Amino acid sequence: MGNQILKAPDGPPSDVERIKADSNYLHGTLKEVMLDPISAGIPDDDNRLMKHHGSYLQDDRDLRNERQKQKLEPAYQFMLRVRAPGGVVTPEQWLVLDELAEKNANGTIKLTTRQSFQMHGILKWNMKETIQEIDKSLLTTLAACGDVNRNVMCNPNPDQSEIHAEVYEWAKYLSDYLLPRTRAYHEIWLDEEKVAGTPEIDEEPMYGALYLPRKFKIGIAVPPSNDIDVFSQDLGLIAIVENGKLIGFNVAIGGGMGMSHGDKATYPQIARVIGFCTPEKVVELAEKTITIQRDYGNRSVRKNARFKYTVDRLGIETVKAELENRLGWSLEDAKPYHFDHNGDRYGWVKGVGGKWHYTLFVQNGRVADFSEYKLKTGLHEIAKVHSGDFRLTANQNLIIGNVSSQKKKKINELMEQYGLSDGKHHTALRRSSMACVALPTCGLAMAESERYLPVLMEKIEDIVNVNGLRDKEITIRMTGCPNGCARPALAEIAFVGKAVGRYNMYLGAAHDGSRLNKMYRENIGEEEILKELSVILSRYAKERQEGEHFGDFVISKGIVKATTDGTNFHE
Ligand code: HEM
């Protein structure tokens, strides 16, 4: 460390810091305002706290203008996010969520890019019941959003079952260990009485009363699949397997996707590998990493508060030294590893234990019944007979996992009956696509995403087909704003919403998720998007080298410059 004195940036604390400080460990006045019958919404301060309980107040933006004209308050409703470490749930839990979505939400479930479930359109009056049912099913919404460690992601890797099972246990352990300790959640939602003699204030031994400056994300990848986008995480762990045994994790720090349009002080960044540690040390490592962010993160300017900015401000070597100092031991040198891709592999595979796993394409993670395609009902019927598990992938898809040979036939029949094919009729491009929710629920959306990408995709598929690229996997992602919830900066082709019908277009991320993309065109509409893609995809069809991925091709042809680090993303 030498004589360098580490410090957090100066400046008055942001609003959210004040709200957290005044909240008495996330209680605020949530209990009271949720009972207030006058409004279907809650005050802004409580909404900020609400995030730590796994929910946001939203309004239906399709109805906003009409309701304003009628002098009505916005059509308030809540989004609720359910954590499941590594995205693994039982069929019974699936049925609970399915039924709650029907009863208390808008009848659909969104499988998110961080292996969580989201429900939309829950009215204030139904929130408590919904959370209680979720709790009874042994799932939780606590810390699904907010300035804490989020759901720990983990590669579902069905064809390496033993390693996966071990890695999953670490993900689960980390996820639980890093939960906030406040009793606020239990008191507000689960009617837990204050036990006589318990102290008036709760304690947060790791987080402290102010929690973290921003959210914190951890994910564990098992090479050769980087499906969880390990470099997008604040703390990314890469499982190292030798002779069929998990020997530990390479440790990568300081990744993150969000940025603001037009503000170069904000940028997506990839996590950088700083060393290796054995499995037994990983919990301590995560805890100490989090405390560095707790102590030195920016609590004044929220858009510069993620760990990536702390790491870049202090320097990666300084952060590594501080981490080793707090741990009292040094990281070993990173071990060699190799990633092939950051997408999913569809269809049936047999795992080592003789169990079968089926990866199902779910467009943009939306589980719903569509007119010709009864996805939600089909999965409901499968959950009723399934005795294995369901695993959410980080690409918004679903694995029907641990199916015995006997059950496989029945599940195949149900998939047939409900038309839940593996998406073979889709192009590889569509199967490599993701879109965040955006309109109508997300209050931050500047443009459509989930509702629009499938429409745009039809037209891009025409281009792909004409050029004989039907089976070429190219990652393509869209978000309604630059916050980056569908990890657009790590897609070979990305569209980031700028205004209604207008997007910034990015190209050139690596197919294995190890390089960010670069802006190619700013603020363009559909016509220009299709024109650009026609030219570039036809060149790709004709001029690419054997095995060359699209993201590498656009760089080798000088169509965009390579982004070698988040700090040169805007150059
Ligand atoms: C300032 C930064 C961000 C803010 C304020 C923000 C806010 C939101 C909001 C309001 C939603 C709910 C949308 C809805 O369901 O209607 C959402 C969804 C989500 N966000 Fe973010 N977000 C930010 C950045 C990110 C980043 C960088 C990631 C991860 C790379 C992320 C991951 C997610 C995920 C997984 C969802 C679920 C939606 C999906 O899978 O489509 N968020 N975010």
Ligand code: SF4
């Ligand atoms: S990227 Fe923006 S529009 Fe999309 S869900 Fe996240 S915050 Fe909303």
